[in-house]
Amino acid sequence: MSDRRVVVLLAGGVGRRAGAGGPKQLVTVGGHTLLEHTIAAVERWAALDEILVVMEAAHLDAARCIAARHSRVTAVIPGGAERADSSRLAVEHLAARLPGRTRVLLHDAARPYVTPAVLARADAALDRADAAVTAVPSVDTVIEVEAAPAGGGSGAGPSAGEAGAGDGRRIAAGTVDTDAAPAGQEPGRRLVGVPPRERMWLVQTPQAFRLDTIVAAHRIIARDVAFTPTDDGSVVRRALPDVPVAVVLGDPANTKVTRPEDLRVARRRLAG
Ligand SMILES: Nc1ccn([C@@H]2O[C@H](COP(=O)(O)OP(=O)(O)OP(=O)(O)O)[C@@H](O)[C@H]2O)c(=O)n1
Numbered sequence: 137m138s139d140r141r142v143v144v145l146l147a148g149g150v151g152r153r154a155g156a157g158g159p160k161q162l163v164t165v166g167g168h169t170l171l172e173h174t175i176a177a178v179e180r181w182a183a184l185d186e187i188l189v190v191m192e193a194a195h196l197d198a199a200r201c202i203a204a205r206h207s208r209v210t211a212v213i214p215g216g217a218e219r220a221d222s223s224r225l226a227v228e229h230l231a232a233r234l235p236g237r238t239r240v241l242l243h244d245a246a247r248p249y250v251t252p253a254v255l256a257r258a259d260a261a262l263d264r265a266d267a268a269v270t271a272v273p274s275v276d277t278v279i280e281v282e283a284a285p286a287g288g289g290s291g292a293g294p295s296a297g298e299a300g301a302g303d304g305r306r307i308a309a310g311t312v313d314t315d316a317a318p319a320g321q322e323p324g325r326r327l328v329g330v331p332p333r334e335r336m337w338l339v340q341t342p343q344a345f346r347l348d349t350i351v352a353a354h355r356i357i358a359r360d361v362a363f364t365p366t367d368d369g370s371v372v373r374r375a376l377p378d379v380p381v382a383v384v385l386g387d388p389a390n391t392k393v394t395r396p397e398d399l400r401v402a403r404r405r406l407a408g
């Protein structure tokens with residue numbers, strides 16, 4: 137019998153950056169909520185067995201109402217405070233009833249443009265690895281930045297390619313939020329490093345794992361309070377350094393709805 141394939145849709149965020157006044161996954165775009173668009177996109181993958189939805193706790197009823205129209209959604213469970221908490225709750229929920237060999241694809245509900253081809257590529261990677269992420273090569277040069285010293289200091293920072301000052305004030309990946317400051321009032325930042333572009337890929341979801349691997353990894357990092365992962369591949373990398381995390385080609389079109397402009401684009405891309 138072939139392995140069961142479960143897609144976990146992570147919809148446990150509150151959507152602060154999208155500025156929609158509530159979780160963006162419940163915003164209606166082209167006649168359907170973003171969550172429904174993502175469920176429908178995942179349902180187009182022929183190999184799918186089931187979908188588990190993780191929803192922000194205050195909006196469980198709305199998600200369950202949506203799920204009732206999709207027979208392959210088997211449960212809607214509450215998420216946690218951080219994305220990694222939502223992932224951990226999801227995989228623990230699955231581990232309570234499914235074998236360790238189950239193929240689990242964790243996917244952002246905020247990525248409604250996912251295609252069957254990308255889901256299939258992530259899934260196929262599990263034939264040769266226990267963990268795999270989808271990613272695309274960066275077409276832009278990636279820079280590392282830190283907050284500029286008070287007074288705007290343009291002082292000489294480390295040269296291109298160096299790791300940076302490491303003074304603890306570096307802006308962590310994922311926390312640089314240009315929406316945080318009104319236009320024209322950008323906080324001062326300076327360039328401290330330019331990693332070689334050919335090594336820079338932008339990680340996306342779906343990310344695919346054997347259930348026993350991702351459960352073990354999340355149990356380990358749940359005790360690692362110094363670690364604040366922004367995706368599940370990095371959870372495996374940190375918790376189980378001997379487990380290779382395969383990288384398979386994602387899709388530049390599989391973007392994440394994060395900011396208000398992404399919702400405007402979604403209205404065009406997901407129209408009728
Ligand atoms: N505690 C959390 C936080 C996020 N997510 C989900 O993970 C994906 C990426 O999260 P993000 O884009 O950060 O969404 P929000 O947390 O809603 O955004 P914000 O940080 O702007 O509040 C989304 O599908 C989101 O719903 C989750 O399941 N549980």
Ligand SMILES: C[C@](O)(CO)[C@H](O)COP(=O)(O)O
Pocket residue numbers: 219244310338339340341366367368392394
């Ligand atoms: C998992 C992810 O989509 C990979 O790019 C991303 O890290 C999610 O970030 P978010 O801040 O939870 O949207």
